[in-house]
Amino acid sequence: MQPCPGRHERGPMTDEAKRAAVLRACGLETGGADVAFGRLARLVVLATRAPMCVVAFGDQPKLHIKGCAGPPELSPTEVLSEELYFRLLGGKEDTIAEGTVSGTVVRDPSGIPIGVWCSRTYSPRVWTEDALDVLRDLARLTET
Numbered sequence: 001m002q003p004c005p006g007r008h009e010r011g012p013m014t015d016e017a018k019r020a021a022v023l024r025a026c027g028l029e030t031g032g033a034d035v036a037f038g039r040l041a042r043l044v045v046l047a048t049r050a051p052m053c054v055v056a057f058g059d060q061p062k063l064h065i066k067g068c069a070g071p072p073e074l075s076p077t078e079v080l081s082e083e084l085y086f087r088l089l090g091g092k093e094d095t096i097a098e099g100t101v102s103g104t105v106v107r108d109p110s111g112i113p114i115g116v117w118c119s120r121t122y123s124p125r126v127w128t129e130d131a132l133d134v135l136r137d138l139a140r141l142t143e144t
Helices: 017-024 034-050 083-091 129-143
Strands: 051-058 065-069 096-099 101-107 113-120
Touching: 017 113, 034 051, 034 113, 034 129, 051 096, 083 096, 083 101, 083 113, 096 129, 101 129, 113 129
Parallel strands: none
Antiparallel strands: 051 065, 051 113, 096 101, 101 113
């Protein structure tokens, strides 16, 4: 007998297990940057006028950064705000904008949060709705 979709033999799948399965199916479970995500991150930098952007996936975002744009002296892990990342991955908020950082969640087709687009500035700013809309739109495009 086959187990029901979305269930392990020991009970329902956790969000972490579901997230891992989605990332495997999409080929995003391995680390390393992707050229296309890097281009999209540069587009976010231009459109939002925030000097840094990163997109990461999974429960270990520093290991699964797929794209980054920003000054060459900063590593992608310095651009990523883990606090914002995990708040968004928790699924209660779709977009957060606070001080030097803003971000929006990427969801799989069933609604499970699988990753985050994050923009960062050097000094606190008021994030415009236009800048946040760019992140939201890109997250929705990433979901397809």
